[in-house]
Amino acid sequence: MRQLSNNAKTVLEVKDLRITFRLPTGDVHAIRGLDLVLEENEVLALVGESGSGKSVGVKSVMGILPENAVIESGEVLFHDGDETIDLIGIKDQVRRRTVNGKKIAMVFQDPMTSLNPTMSIGAQLITALRSHNRLPKKAAYARGVELLREVGMTDPDRTMGQYPHQLSGGMRQRVVIAIALSQDPKLLICDEPTTALDVTIQERILELLQRIQRARGLSIIFITHNLGVVSRIADKVAVMYAGKVIEKGTVFDIFYDPRHPYTWGLLSAVPDLSDGKDELYSIPGTPPDLSKEIVGDAFAPRNPYALEVDFKAEPPLFKLSATHYAATWLADPRAPKTDMPAELAERINRMKQEAKEYAEG
Numbered sequence: 001m002r003q004l005s006n007n008a009k010t011v012l013e014v015k016d017l018r019i020t021f022r023l024p025t026g027d028v029h030a031i032r033g034l035d036l037v038l039e040e041n042e043v044l045a046l047v048g049e050s051g052s053g054k055s056v057g058v059k060s061v062m063g064i065l066p067e068n069a070v071i072e073s074g075e076v077l078f079h080d081g082d083e084t085i086d087l088i089g090i091k092d093q094v095r096r097r098t099v100n101g102k103k104i105a106m107v108f109q110d111p112m113t114s115l116n117p118t119m120s121i122g123a124q125l126i127t128a129l130r131s132h133n134r135l136p137k138k139a140a141y142a143r144g145v146e147l148l149r150e151v152g153m154t155d156p157d158r159t160m161g162q163y164p165h166q167l168s169g170g171m172r173q174r175v176v177i178a179i180a181l182s183q184d185p186k187l188l189i190c191d192e193p194t195t196a197l198d199v200t201i202q203e204r205i206l207e208l209l210q211r212i213q214r215a216r217g218l219s220i221i222f223i224t225h226n227l228g229v230v231s232r233i234a235d236k237v238a239v240m241y242a243g244k245v246i247e248k249g250t251v252f253d254i255f256y257d258p259r260h261p262y263t264w265g266l267l268s269a270v271p272d273l274s275d276g277k278d279e280l281y282s283i284p285g286t287p288p289d290l291s292k293e294i295v296g297d298a299f300a301p302r303n304p305y306a307l308e309v310d311f312k313a314e315p316p317l318f319k320l321s322a323t324h325y326a327a328t329w330l331a332d333p334r335a336p337k338t339d340m341p342a343e344l345a346e347r348i349n350r351m352k353q354e355a356k357e358y359a360e361g
Contacts, residue, residue: 008039010079011187011219012061017074019056019065019243028291030056032243034074035317043213043220045234047227047266051287053243054223058189061087061221062106063095071317078104080186102132102297105180109192111172113181115164121148121175122160128182147178152208170201174208181212188213191223206232227270231255236323239263242288242298246319249324256348259326261303264340272347297329305338 019031031053036042046054059065061076076087080103090099107116116124125144129135135143141160146332148156151174164172173193180188190209210233213220222233230237230251237254239247239262247260258264265283285302288294297303300310309329318331330338339345 007290008041010037011040011042012036012038012079012221013075014057014061014077015077015140017057017076019060020070020072020073021066021305022068022070023291026291030243030290031060032290032294034240034243035135035245036238038219038221040186041213041217043222043234045188045222045224045230045237045290046240047224047230047237048240048282049225049266049287051290052240054240055191056243057240058221058223060128061189062100062104063087063090063092078187094241097132101128101180101185102183103185105185105189106189107176107180107193107250108176109171109195111169111176111196112164114176115162115172119163120160121162121164121167125160125175125179125182129178132183135350143182144178147182148175150176150181150212151175151178152204153178168201169197170204173197173201173205177205177208177212181216184216185218187219187221189223191222192225192230193222195224202229207302227255227266239266242294244298244327246299246328247326248317249321253321253324256352257324258340258344259320259324259331260328261298261305261330262299263326264344265302267347268341268344294351297327333352 013040014034016038017031018029021028021030028175034053034057036044036057046057048054056065060071071088074088078085078087078099085099085163087099122141122144125147126140128136129140129143144160145156148159153159153171153174159167159175167175194205197205209220212218224230234251237248238245239254239260241262247254247258247263254263255267258267262283268281269283271280283302288298288301296312297306297310297315300306303310307329315327316330317325317327319325320331329335
């Protein structure tokens with residue numbers, strides 16, 4: 001994890017955001033009070049199972065929620081210098097002209113859904129570059145070549161004349177990243193950008209994002225269910241469950257000192273080649289039905305460490321340290337002391353030892 005400035009400014013604030021989907025069968029409360037803070041030059045990873053609300057939450061930032069989504073309450077504030085933009089209150093036309101692409105850009109999981117198969121890469125880059133200014137075509141072409149070179153394309157001039165189907169998945173994702181960077185945004189949202197790629201290409205895309213983030217001083221929200229990816233790229237982590245953040249902290253907090261039983265389960269489910277086991281751990285049960293009222297802790301029915309109070313009252317986000325918070329009644333000073341699973345504790349000790357040996361060189 002990189003050392004961040006103590007004087008870092010806040011780029012994005014999500015405050016008590018609540019989003020409901022209106023369906024013929026009833027309302028689904030997909031986001032139930034989401035709180036996030038992203039600082040400048042910081043990578044924040046959002047992790048959790050499918051359906052936890054990761055993508056829905058960030059789509060509200062981009063203003064690309066489906067038509068049946070209703071923002072019930074909350075704030076999404078983007079800070080750009082001395083200007084603060086209310087991303088919920090802003091009109092769609094104004095957002096498209098002044099925010100999306102120019103200040104905040106997004107990279108999606110499947111690059112083919114972001115690229116037009118009937119247009120050359122060059123045409124798509126030039127369109128993106130000219131969307132917010134009157135850059136001449138010749139200058140836009142030259143800038144497009146520079147962007148392709150920045151994202152690691154070995155023959156950018158040739159790539160400008162190619163079509164998406166002529167490129168590999170990794171190359172298409174590099175093109176999508178180049179388009180996202182074309183207007184020099186301050187915030188980049190990456191929605192599982194490596195999931196559709198093989199492991200080797202995933203590694204290269206992660207290295208690319210790290211290099212670009214540091215060179216440009218970008219703030220990044222990185223959505224993933226892969227905790228191995230999180231350990232590589234993130235500075236801070238927010239663990240989501242049932243539409244809320246249930247644990248947040250630095251990478252060290254989450255990987256070396258997890259406190260929420262759900263986080264224990266996620267970490268236990270990560271493959272570990274050193275334990276000699278053939279079967280992977282899986283968290284028992286299924287996520288809650290968000291169309292029904294949730295009483296108490298949403299994770300309680302799946303939590304082997306649940307207390308009686310978990311089925312009656314929702315836990316607050318307890319402060320564990322200056323950087324670490326967890327919404328579990330186990331963090332209440334009155335709760336009985338409960339240790340994480342022994343196997344997870346052993347794995348974390350191995351991780352610490354490996355990190356120490358690597359640092360010592």
